[in-house]
Amino acid sequence: MAQEYPLDPKWYEIIGEIGSGVSAMVYKAKCLKISAPNSSSIVAIKSIDLDQSRADLESIRLETKTMSLLSHPNILRAHCSFTVGRRLWVVMPFMSSGSLQSIISSNFSSGLPEPCIAVVLKETLKALSYLHDQGHVHRDVKAGNILVGYDGVVKLGDFGVSAPVYDINFDSRLKEIAGTPYWMAPEVIHSHNGYGFKADIWSFGITALELAHGRPPLSHLPPSKSLLFKITKRFRFSDYDNESSDNTRKHNTRKFSKAFKDMVGLCLHQDPTKRPTADKLLKHVFFKNSKSCDFLVKNLLVGLPSVEERFKMSNYNSNNNKMIRVSNSSLGSSSYNSSTTTPTIEEDETGVFEKQRRVSGWNFNFDGFQMEPVYPLGLGQGHPDGSKRVRFRAELVIPNKRVDLDVFSSSSASPSPAFSTPTEEQEAVVRVEEDPYLDPDPDPEGEEGVVDRGSVMCGLVALRGSLDDQRKNVKELISFLGGEQSLGGETKEEQMVDVVERLRGELEQERRKNKELLMELEFLKVIVSGGPQDD
Numbered sequence: 001m002a003q004e005y006p007l008d009p010k011w012y013e014i015i016g017e018i019g020s021g022v023s024a025m026v027y028k029a030k031c032l033k034i035s036a037p038n039s040s041s042i043v044a045i046k047s048i049d050l051d052q053s054r055a056d057l058e059s060i061r062l063e064t065k066t067m068s069l070l071s072h073p074n075i076l077r078a079h080c081s082f083t084v085g086r087r088l089w090v091v092m093p094f095m096s097s098g099s100l101q102s103i104i105s106s107n108f109s110s111g112l113p114e115p116c117i118a119v120v121l122k123e124t125l126k127a128l129s130y131l132h133d134q135g136h137v138h139r140d141v142k143a144g145n146i147l148v149g150y151d152g153v154v155k156l157g158d159f160g161v162s163a164p165v166y167d168i169n170f171d172s173r174l175k176e177i178a179g180t181p182y183w184m185a186p187e188v189i190h191s192h193n194g195y196g197f198k199a200d201i202w203s204f205g206i207t208a209l210e211l212a213h214g215r216p217p218l219s220h221l222p223p224s225k226s227l228l229f230k231i232t233k234r235f236r237f238s239d240y241d242n243e244s245s246d247n248t249r250k251h252n253t254r255k256f257s258k259a260f261k262d263m264v265g266l267c268l269h270q271d272p273t274k275r276p277t278a279d280k281l282l283k284h285v286f287f288k289n290s291k292s293c294d295f296l297v298k299n300l301l302v303g304l305p306s307v308e309e310r311f312k313m314s315n316y317n318s319n320n321n322k323m324i325r326v327s328n329s330s331l332g333s334s335s336y337n338s339s340t341t342t343p344t345i346e347e348d349e350t351g352v353f354e355k356q357r358r359v360s361g362w363n364f365n366f367d368g369f370q371m372e373p374v375y376p377l378g379l380g381q382g383h384p385d386g387s388k389r390v391r392f393r394a395e396l397v398i399p400n401k402r403v404d405l406d407v408f409s410s411s412s413a414s415p416s417p418a419f420s421t422p423t424e425e426q427e428a429v430v431r432v433e434e435d436p437y438l439d440p441d442p443d444p445e446g447e448e449g450v451v452d453r454g455s456v457m458c459g460l461v462a463l464r465g466s467l468d469d470q471r472k473n474v475k476e477l478i479s480f481l482g483g484e485q486s487l488g489g490e491t492k493e494e495q496m497v498d499v500v501e502r503l504r505g506e507l508e509q510e511r512r513k514n515k516e517l518l519m520e521l522e523f524l525k526v527i528v529s530g531g532p533q534d535d
């Protein structure tokens with residue numbers, strides 16, 4: 001019979017650090033009380049800072065107890081857990097190859113070979129299928145929580161351990177896990193009505209992309225608390241372009257099977273009800289010829305540095321490359337994110353206006369094997385970026401110069417309640433340029449390259465008249481497309497201006513009336529006093 005693991009820290013000798021998470025440190029340790037051959041004395045201890053975790057100790061205890069009742073070969077079950085001051089120690093089996101995330105960062109930065117991915121995902125699915133059958137949602141499926149043993153055994157861990165599991169309040173949970181939002185299903189982000197097993201299937205799909213590309217989609221963005229909201233509301237176009245061209249470059253060198261892409265596509269369906277269950281996914285053709293765990297030993301684990309060495313290396317690299325790795329902080333951590341070259345979203349807020357477009361979610365692109373932004377009006381309507389875009393163009397000809405004035409108006413109405421406030425973006429570009437087809441400078445005496453002020457003014461005045469008409473058209477169009485305007489086509493600002501104008505008129509009238517009354521009064525005074533006396 002297996003020996004019981006002691007509930008006292010004095011029985012554990014810490015060998016070294018092997019990992020760190022949002023509010024925890026993970027250590028390799030030796031249990032001094034275990035000596036039986038069928039119980040390993042080498043363990044992993046996850047030490048969770050309870051002050052960082054939003055859950056109360058009672059709910060943690062309850063959760064740990066529930067989890068201890070689960071038993072499956074692909075689930076990493078804790079030996080025991082107990083508190084040490086303000087920390088919770090969770091003693092678990094030591095998985096000597098560490099997590100898939102640490103394997104990827106160390107040896108497979110561009111992603112794992114597809115046959116290895118098939119093995120890992122199949123084993124993870126078995127764990128999910130069991131968990132879901134037992135009525136549990138894991139809520140934190142990602143490569144960092146899939147652990148591999150020396151023998152290639154794959155286990156899903158970090159449930160009943162990770163902070164998110166303890167947070168029953170959705171809002172607090174949202175804040176808590178905002179540090180690593182990349183794996184979160186759309187319904188987890190948008191809905192306040194909760195979510196179910198299918199959220200795990202989405203995260204499973206994102207994990208598949210993470211294993212294939214070496215990082216989850218959007219992971220080049222900083223995992224700040226507000227990122228979660230920013231990703232869904234405003235996403236900088238240039239970042240997406242960079243990301244997609246980066247990905248395209250990678251994808252050109254890596255080919256994935258149709259079966260793999262199809263399986264991932266099913267998991268990443270926006271509508272959770274359309275995603276398959278874990279059970280059904282297990283029957284997908286992608287897993288049909290999946291290899292055994294031995295295959296992982298030969299193709300994944302051979303030549304891999306120990307988990308301790310990898311952790312040391314990742315810390316060293318983090319410091320050298322200024323990687324954002326914030327442990328014991330509310331920001332969360334991400335080993336994927338680098339602060340070196342990529343501008344942050346915060347920087348974006350002060351960036352160029354035209355680079356910002358509204359995104360309502362993310363869709364899986366089958367051919368590109370990546371996530372792509374969804375625009376509120378849907379792709380293919382109007383401008384290729386999905387927004388209804390109308391371009392008004394006015395042209396002003398000045399001798400030897402052409403002044404182009406472009407007015408763009410793009411308006412979007414979102415079908416999603418999370419984005420029910422439509423936006424209008426307008427942009428005006430005035431360009432003065434040499435026109436080789438126009439007459440050469442009619443005034444050879446004139447200063448070269450200097451536009452005549454009088455002509456420009458004259459032209460601009462004419463242009464203003466035409467712009468007023470265009471403005472009216474734009475207003476109507478925005479209103480038609482579901483903008484924030486009133487039925488009359490006026491913005492709130494314009495309505496305010498109208499009110500102020502009206503009040504100003506009334507004031508003016510009052511003033512005039514007062515003046516007349518004063519004059520009448522003066523006149524009456526003169527009458528009463530007998531009028532001007534004639535000598």
Ligand SMILES: Nc1ncnc2c1ncn2[C@@H]1O[C@H](COP(=O)(O)OP(=O)(O)OP(=O)(O)O)[C@@H](O)[C@H]1O
Pocket residue numbers: 018019020021022023024025026044046092093094095096097098099101102140144145147157158162180307
């Ligand atoms: N039982 C274990 N055996 C061996 N290594 C482990 C074990 N548990 C965790 N680790 C190592 O420690 C690292 C950090 O684990 P931890 O669960 O704290 O972080 P995470 O899952 O990446 O982050 P988060 O706190 O966001 O869940 C893992 O990536 C893994 O390499």
